[in-house]
Amino acid sequence: MLQKCEGIVIRSTDYGETNKIVTVYTREFGKIGVMARGAKKPNSRLSAISQIFTYGYFLIQTSTGLGTMQQGEMISSMRTIREDIFKTGYAAYIVDLLDKGVDDKNPNPFLFELLMQTLNYINDDYDNEIITNIFEMKMLNVLGLYPVMDQCAICGNQDGKFAFSIRENGLICHRCFERDPYRISLSQSTLKLLRLFYYFDLSRLGQISVKEETKKELRMIISMYYDEYSGLHLKSKKFLEQIDKFKDMSQFYHCSF
Numbered sequence: 243m244l245q246k247c248e249g250i251v252i253r254s255t256d257y258g259e260t261n262k263i264v265t266v267y268t269r270e271f272g273k274i275g276v277m278a279r280g281a282k283k284p285n286s287r288l289s290a291i292s293q294i295f296t297y298g299y300f301l302i303q304t305s306t307g308l309g310t311m312q313q314g315e316m317i318s319s320m321r322t323i324r325e326d327i328f329k330t331g332y333a334a335y336i337v338d339l340l341d342k343g344v345d346d347k348n349p350n351p352f353l354f355e356l357l358m359q360t361l362n363y364i365n366d367d368y369d370n371e372i373i374t375n376i377f378e379m380k381m382l383n384v385l386g387l388y389p390v391m392d393q394c395a396i397c398g399n400q401d402g403k404f405a406f407s408i409r410e411n412g413l414i415c416h417r418c419f420e421r422d423p424y425r426i427s428l429s430q431s432t433l434k435l436l437r438l439f440y441y442f443d444l445s446r447l448g449q450i451s452v453k454e455e456t457k458k459e460l461r462m463i464i465s466m467y468y469d470e471y472s473g474l475h476l477k478s479k480k481f482l483e484q485i486d487k488f489k490d491m492s493q494f495y496h497c498s499f
């Protein structure tokens with residue numbers, strides 16, 4: 243059966259001399275794998291449309307096994323991402339996280355919107371790190387993780403001082419601090435942003451500017467939480483860690499970056 247769908251290429255692998263196997267995250271069907279015959283040849287009509295990060299409409303011949311990509315119509319090539327190695331790194335991590343976090347053929351239009359908005363923001367020159375952190379916070383529920391962020395995970399109080407407890411799966415208040423000696427103290431700005439990233443609607447994001455120390459805390463706490471609970475070990479994440487180290491180094495030498 244021939245089906246039209248709206249999607250974003252999240253993985254593209256060479257297959258044989260001339261073909262590619264392309265994974266597309268679609269609005270209609272969720273994640274699907276398709277064969278793009280001839281797509282490795284530069285003059286193929288499928289060559290541009292089968293590149294990673296491409297957003298477009300696809301005509302897919304479905305079958306019981308791998309489907310076949312018949313045609314594509316590009317909406318955006320995400321050119322700014324493609325031309326900047328740092329943006330490519332962040333976007334590669336985002337699509338990798340989505341790829342590893344979802345099953346095939348399990349539609350989720352909200353997640354499709356989130357992915358599209360996230361890549362658009364990176365393509366439009368928003369802060370790569372902040373957009374990535376928002377995506378990570380929003381992916382938690384998709385991965386079946388539900389940290390308690392709107393009250394104390396132990397006593398339920400909504401006021402007081404808060405720290406993050408990996409063990410208690412969320413924020414804990416000063417009354418309960420002694421229950422977790424390994425709780426992680428976070429600044430007020432980090433706490434506020436973590437809550438915001440977890441709950442707010444990404445489509446309403448304005449320009450956002452975050453201090454370097456706050457960004458560092460956000461990265462640290464989100465990575466710790468992922469390491470503990472997600473079960474994911476992504477190669478694409480390693481590249482981002484190298485970028486972090488490089489930034490630390492350039493700060494040390496007082497260079498601008």
Ligand SMILES: [Zn+2]
Pocket residue numbers: 394395396397398399414415416417418
């Ligand atoms: Zn408490």
